[in-house]
Amino acid sequence: MTSAPLYSLAGKRVWVAGHRGMVGAALVRRLASENCEVLTVSRAEVDLLRQDAVESWVKANKPQAVFVAAATVGGILANDTRPAHFIYENLALETNIIEAARQAQVEKLIFLGSSCIYPRLAPQPMPEDALLTGPLEPTNQWYAIAKIAGIMMCRAYRRQYGCDYISAMPTNLYGPGDNFDLQSSHVIPALMAKAHAAKRDGTEIPVWGSGSPRREFLYVEDLADAVVFLMKHYSDEEHVNVGVGSDVTIREVAELIARAVGVESRLRFDATKPDGMPRKLLDSAKLLAMGWRPGTALDVGLRQTYEWFLRHRAAA
Numbered sequence: 001m002t003s004a005p006l007y008s009l010a011g012k013r014v015w016v017a018g019h020r021g022m023v024g025a026a027l028v029r030r031l032a033s034e035n036c037e038v039l040t041v042s043r044a045e046v047d048l049l050r051q052d053a054v055e056s057w058v059k060a061n062k063p064q065a066v067f068v069a070a071a072t073v074g075g076i077l078a079n080d081t082r083p084a085h086f087i088y089e090n091l092a093l094e095t096n097i098i099e100a101a102r103q104a105q106v107e108k109l110i111f112l113g114s115s116c117i118y119p120r121l122a123p124q125p126m127p128e129d130a131l132l133t134g135p136l137e138p139t140n141q142w143y144a145i146a147k148i149a150g151i152m153m154c155r156a157y158r159r160q161y162g163c164d165y166i167s168a169m170p171t172n173l174y175g176p177g178d179n180f181d182l183q184s185s186h187v188i189p190a191l192m193a194k195a196h197a198a199k200r201d202g203t204e205i206p207v208w209g210s211g212s213p214r215r216e217f218l219y220v221e222d223l224a225d226a227v228v229f230l231m232k233h234y235s236d237e238e239h240v241n242v243g244v245g246s247d248v249t250i251r252e253v254a255e256l257i258a259r260a261v262g263v264e265s266r267l268r269f270d271a272t273k274p275d276g277m278p279r280k281l282l283d284s285a286k287l288l289a290m291g292w293r294p295g296t297a298l299d300v301g302l303r304q305t306y307e308w309f310l311r312h313r314a315a316a
Helices: 021-032 051-059 076-081 082-102 138-161 187-201 220-233 250-261 285-289 297-314
Strands: 013-017 038-041 067-070 106-112 164-170 170-172 205-208 217-218 240-242 269-271
Touching: 013 021, 013 051, 021 217, 021 220, 051 082, 051 138, 067 220, 076 082, 082 138, 082 297, 164 205, 164 220, 164 285, 170 187, 170 297, 187 205, 187 250, 187 297, 205 240, 205 250, 217 220, 217 269, 217 297, 220 240, 220 250, 240 285, 250 297
Parallel strands: 013 038, 013 067, 067 106, 106 164, 164 240, 170 217, 205 269
Antiparallel strands: none
């Protein structure tokens, strides 16, 4: 049973920060049905890394609600080779947006984190209170630290200033608008690009690691729906996990991707490459108890993602 909304987006000016990314674009699509005015701004117009530029834009455009979907993101390789880039840019843009929102008296803000905030050996499924209970996964700790800082900023602003700022922690995401560049992509788009190349060239599909780690995957359109749901139905200090409640091995998702692509090439696992965390499954009981449910099965989402890739692969 879904409770009555605590906050209405109807008639509001709503800023989606990071609207050109996969999550931000999905949020813009989802908000089209909320009878609100969606505000966006390009990087050419406002550099989110510059505090004065962000504060001036927010003051001039007066958003009443803000979705913080802007982030510098990437997979294991990108995180491991550009740690300063990841920690600086994510700290800067989230700090600038949150403080600008306070100055402009924004009514409500939701900050989007990542499941990598949890300790490498966190209990599985990972509950919200596992945050800061152990060491992080070394291969993505820079990004994780920045996201933890964003969560803590929202908590601090709620405590000190009474700001209605909340945080959502999505699990691993995939879908239309994903980044398929092998140097910076996450596991699903990377494997999909490799499977597509194997189909074209008649080669094997290389897979990083042993194939044994388990991961949970959420279709980005479902994530956008969950985030809008939380904006309307949730107001508290603790962040909320957003997942599907089940996981698969990397081998299993690679096999599903091969089927979605329509390729029968053999998977070739490279044990010299890192596995990352052994398992990452969120405990999403808190969100599910509020009445929200995901709507897209993994095999269906993978087919839809590959269809998008075929239409946009030059840009992807």
